[in-house]
Amino acid sequence: MELSFFKKIKIIFTDIKIEHTVFALPFAVISAFIAAEGMPDLGKLVWILIAMFSARNCAMAFNRIADAKIDRLNPRTKGRALPAGKSTVNQYWIFLSLASVVFIFSAYTLNSLAFTLSPVALGIVFGYSFAKRFTSLSHLWLGVAISIAPVGAWVAIREEVSIESLVIGAAVVFWLVGFDIIYSCMDIDSDRVNNLHSIPQKFGVRTALKLAFISHCMMILFLVLLLFIPVLGWVYFFGVIVTSGLLFYEHSLVRADDLSLVNVAFFNVNGTISILLMFFVIIDCALY
Secondary structure (H helix, E strand, O other): OOOOHHHHHHHHHHHOOHHHHHHHHHHHHHHHHHHHOOOOOHHHHHHHHHHHHHHHHHHHHHHHHHOHHHHHHOOOOOOOOOOOOOOOHHHHHHHHHHHHHHHHHHHHHHOHHHHHHHHHHHHHHHHHHHHOOOOOOHHHHHHHHHHHHHHHHHHHHHOOOOHHHHHHHHHHHHHHHHHHHHHHHHHHHHHHHOOOOOHHHHHOHHHHHHHHHHHHHHHHHHHHHHHHOOOOOHHHHHHHHHHHHHHHHHHHHOEOOEOOOHHHHHHHHHHHHHHHHHHHHHHHHHHO
């Protein structure tokens, strides 16, 4: 029986984990508020969110296409739409093309620098899908890809790439690297069988978790550096303390001999971190 258009779209959105937008989207909002030193222009904010959402859809759709054969060999991912036959590659290419058009148009609507950099952003997010095939630093590549959200939001507001935007981006990079290493611990056996590269696969789970902890400490350092921005004050500082506590809690959930709570550490804790930090920044900017 032929599925309706909306059911096909629903399958794709479910497959690309639309709920994981919660990781990058709040940091785009954080960057927009800091760049605007308060409430950004509502029209720009809407286009920033559309651009961020569509860019993520591009990245995830391309990843599913690129990894379809690998996903069939991994017990954790063989149920995804393409390996399971729930969607076709053509459907994914159409979805990817539409999302790319929306992203580039959003960037064009924002300003000329955003439009000029939009192909670079797509190149970075598409490139991640192949990184795991040749480098254990694929986690870093993913971190850079996700950091495009806050840096891009800053560009959208101020039409420049500043030191402040790069500090926000660096915080996101190290945050992402840390929890992606933790998440990759679940795939260590599959990665070894399929000759895929990751920190856990190269160094083992115990060392990988230590490196993830160091990465999250670096995130906290960059968050603290943002206190030099005048618009941020004691409310944001309290948010950094809460974030630090949640990161320590995340690491308490995962041990080298017990990975049963990886999904809780990966999604629940990090989703909470991004949303809470966003609200702390918004409140601080409102009080500025």
